[in-house]
Amino acid sequence: MNPEVLVIGAGPAALCIAAALLERGVRVAGVAPSSPEAPWQNTYGIWGPEVDALGMAHLLGHRWSQTSSYFGEELGTEPLVHGIDYGLFDKAALQRHWLSPCQAAGVPWTCAAVVSIEHHDQGSIVMTDQGERLEARLVIDCSGHQTPFLNRPDEGPVAGQAAYGIVGRFSKPPVEPGQFVLMDYRCDHLSEAERRCGPPTFLYAMDFGEGRFFVEETSLALAPAVPYDVLKARLLKRLAHRGVEVLAVEEEEFCLFPMNMPLPDLDQQLLAFGGGATLVHPASGYMVGSLLRRAPALAQAIADGLADANLPSPSLARAAWQALWPLELQRKHALYRFGLEKLMRYPEGELRQFFATFFALPREQWYGFLTNTLSLPALVGAMLRLFSVAPWSVRWGLMQQQGRELPLLLRLIKP
Secondary structure: OOOOEEEEOOOHHHHHHHHHHHHOOOOEEEEEOOOOOOOOOOOOEEEHHHHHHOOOHHHEEEEEOEEEEEOOOOOOOOOEEOOOOEEEEOHHHHHHHHHHHHHHOOOOEEEOOEEEEEEEOOEEEEEEOOOOEEEEOEEEEOOOOOOOOOOOOOOOOOOEEEEEEEEEEEOOOOOOOOEEEEEEOOOOOOOHHHHHHOOOOEEEEEEEEOOEEEEEEEEEEEOOOOOHHHHHHHHHHHHHHOOOOEEEEEEEEEEEEEOOOOOOOOOOOOEEOOHHHOOOOOOOOOOHHHHHHHHHHHHHHHHHHHOOOOOOHHHHHHHHHHHHOOHHHHHHHHHHHHHHHHHOOOOHHHHHHHHHHHOOOOHHHHHHHHHOOOOHHHHHHHHHHHHHHOOHHHHHHHHOOOOOHHHHHHOOOOO
16 A cells, blocks of 8 residues: 655654654655664754753753853853753654654655656655655655755755864863853954954854763854865864864764755645755754644644545645645744845854844743744844844844845735
C-alpha cells in the first residue's frame, strides 16, 4: 500500500513532521540520501520558557540561567543580563524523540537522492537516483532551503547567517563559569580598519562544564554571507586578545542558512516544512521552536484533508500551505524581513546600539519578538516602542528607505 505522505529529508524538520503525522494516524514514508539515524552535526538552541511551554525541557542537554550579552566597545564593559534561561538540545535525545515513533510504526525510509517529482490530481510521483518510483497523495520537501523542487519568487540576493564554532578545551575559560553569551559584539580585538570596513560579527558562547566550552563567531546576516575562513580568523583573534588559547578541538561547527528568504509559492502542489518552507526566523536565525509549534497544526490540516478520499491533491496541498502560513504569519514574516533589511545596513557601532536598545525593551517584547510568539499588533507595538527610545543614529537608519523595504511594508496590507 502506498503511503499517504512521502517526506523528503531526514533532519529535524523531516522527523518532526513525520512524527506529528503518525500521531494523527497518517501513513508516512521517507526518502533521503542519508539514514534518519545518522547523527546530526549542528547545535540547536532554544529559550527556557519556550521549551517549557512545549513540555520538552527533558530533551535539553544543557540549560543556563546566567544569560547575557555584551554590546560595549571595551573589554571590561559589564554584560547586559537577560534574565531568561537558555537551553541547548541534546541532539541525540531530540532525534530519538522524533525517530522512535517512526521506527515503532515501521516507517520505510528509502536511502536515495530525489531527482524529479511529477504531480497529478491524485498525488505525486518521486523518482530517485537509484531508479525507485515512489508515490503518495502528498509530498513534503524537508530537505532544506537549497531544494531545487520548490517554486519561490526571485526577490534578489538572499542574506545568510554564517557561523564557525568550536567545542573544545581552552587555556582559560573563554566565558565566565556557568555563563551563556547570546551576543558579544565587543570588537576591541579588531583594528580600526577592520571595524570600519569589515563585516560586523559577534561571539555566541557557553560553558558546557567540566572544562568544555562552545565558542562560535557569527555574522547576523549578509549577502553574500561572510566566509568561514574570515569567521574562524575572527574567532581566534578574539580569543587571543583575551589571552585564551585553544588547547583541544573536539568538534567544529559550520553553519550557513538563509535569513530573509521569500515565502514559497503557497499554491504549489509540493508542500515543504523546515528551511525550504522559510521557517528560519528572519530576526534570530532559530527554527526548532517554530518546527515544534507549527507541526501540530500542519499535521492536523493534512490529516483532515486526507480523510476526504475525493479531495484532489492540489487542494490538499493548498489547505496545508494555508495552515502553515496563515495570513497573520505571512504579514509578520514581511515585517521581520523589513527589519532585517535595516540591520544589514548598520555599521558596527549602530548595530551595537540597536541591540542594546532592543534588549532594554520589556522582556515580554524582546522575547516574543525573537520567538515569533507576539501577535501582529503586539509585534508592531514592540517595533514602534524600539524606534521611540532608540538613539537618533539608530532611528535614522530605520527611517531610510533603500532597496526592498517599501515592498516588504506593503505586504502588511497585501502579502
